[in-house]
Amino acid sequence: MQNISVRALRPGRPLLLVVALTLVATACGGTDDTAGTGATTEDVSETAGDATTPAETGTGDATTTPDATDTPDVTDTPDATDTPDATATAGAGGDHKIGYISLGDSVPFVKLVSDGIREEADAAGVDLVFCDSEIDAAKALSCAQNLAVQGVEGVLNFQVFQDSSPEICSAYGGVPTIAIDITQPPCETVFMGANNREAGRMAGAALGEFVSNEFDCDYTAYVSLESTASGAANTDRMGGYREGFEEHCPITNERVLDGADRTDPALEQMSDLLTALPGDRIIVVAINEDGILGAIGAARTLGRENDLYYSGQGTDPSVWCEIKNNPNYIVSTAYFPERYGSIVVPAMMEILDGGTVEGPLYTEHELITAENIEEFYEVTNCG
Template identity: 25%
Template sequence: MKSPSKGAHSVNGTKRGYTIQAVVRAASILNAFQSTSEVLDLRDVAARVGLHKATTFRLLETLVETHLLERAGKQGYRCCIQPARTKRFRIGYGSQTSLLPFTATVSDSLVVAANAANVDLMVLNNGLSPRIALQNADAFVSEKVDLVIDSQINIGVAAQIAVKFSEARIPFIALDIPHPGAIYFGADNYKAGRIAGRHLARWSAKNWKSGPEQIMLLGVDAAGPLLNARLTGVLDGINEVSTFGHNIPAHHYDTKGGQFEATLDIVRRHIRRRRPERALIGAVNDSTALAALQAFREAGIERACAIAGQDGSLAAREEMRRTSSRLICSVAYFPESYGERVIRLALDVLKHKPVPPAVFVQHELLTAQNVDKVYPNDTWMKSPPERL
């Protein structure tokens, strides 16, 4: 019997004399791509397969010629077939709500990122309801998803949701509201609040000689102290820059999940009762900030307020571009970038890579002075493309 050729490939520990090394190398290059959306350059592929760059280049070009790979840009390559070894993970995503612009943007970015990573994303809407959030958790367990990304604000059911996933041995990532046993991804709420509070105080010192006579804090009590830490940060930021914060009344209101209509009604009633003359307003998100602004505007006393939002939403950015608007700032969280980062974090968890217990997003103060610099493409995004 003819002995296996030198350098023959091993399958299950057995030398196979009929293995063709060129085919093995070509297959290793195809398997270097984790999905059909991943783009790699020559250096990346050579490093992953452990071949010399010259050999890798010849193989890449051959695979392009045979339509198994395609060029992506000047130096990149993309795989045209789904590698058989790649596991298609199924991830459950519990969206907080479709009513808030911020969470809608997060959802859109997650869907795009999951598709690009060849992840099957099962999307359910928690609808700002603790009952529905619990039902959705049961659905994810029943469907045996590999991991859950949960965005729900009702801290009262956080422990129950955590137990469901723990007993099912399903890892999960909590967006914006920490949950027991979950990896946290989202805002550093207190830090974001302090950024806004400091700007409110500086604006007040510059524009109101007599200083503010009241502070309004628009929160979401269902989320407990975690989301409302933004408002604690607002107060501390005001006091850090000025001395008036300790000496004027602060009025805290629950906005029923941070929704526009509920906040509008609350602020209207506050205006009728308190007749504010110089009110600093710290809002838990941009929806409540814009609702407060509308209430003051309706009453004809817009100049009696100065409002700080949170999220850096498109609507808030448009408002800050209006001349003399009293939405004087918002803290940007860049929800459009959530998807790629969260899906990457989820895949690291599923591949048993080390991950931190908390991943915080970037925060940046947006004002009328810098909004065009931070978001230069807003006008382009709103305008329909010209016909060619």
């Protein structure tokens, strides 16, 4: 494990809380994706059928169905239907056509993944058929059906509902599949994403070391914000957190909040928990940064800012200011989602060209703290 010092925190140190709670919803397609390439864009909609959508479920990095209408946000189609649109972007070469099912571009982490995939596909000169599942099982199935209609040769699959993967794989014909962050049996050719067990362990160990050094392992509760619908990703990542933490301190008074991987559900569940949980040394870990932002919002609303100590996963831009300025945000594991495209697109092209890609394909992980965040990111506009 990399040696990164975790800052010594003195209880009672004033907080500089700048919480970025606004999620920016993004579109399924748009003219900017093809500017300067001579590319064309085509929108195709199909009826989703009778697939159901679980309520408040999880993702490898995001889950619960957002509070939104049934209409996807499509920038170049004002009168969008209830069905997500598959947007085809033709690259300069157009030798292959690949599909991409986004988990939900309203999630900051996912938006970075999607943007990187678009950029890499355009640079590689391939046709990319993009469809946003909007964290919805029915829409993920509809996306798969649309990809089949479009005749894609391979799929980059970032849909979150692992239990739905057999049906979704079948809907797009079981073509070669690169699973992103959530495993996709039975059609998964190779997995690309986080080394979930190690990513959790890294942050858990750093957080446990902090609790040992500062509190001699004397703390109120260990709260885990999880997303069991994402299957193995949740099990491995949050299990890794526990393993790493227990390298330094035992788990005390554990509380698991499921479906708390979106900001609003996490805020609601943490608010309910905090009203019944006194104490000023509450450890909060989360499967992603959205859950952490919800926990921070709950603590601030209840005047409990000094009582909670946080560690999240992903280090997406929504949490940079918290890491830099909030002394109670201890450590995050970075995933660099903006780099995913540079891994999955070349890998898919190799597969479609008859090559073999050995997996899993893991993203790089780094521990990020207030001390080193600006070595990796330019943190500005924190107020």
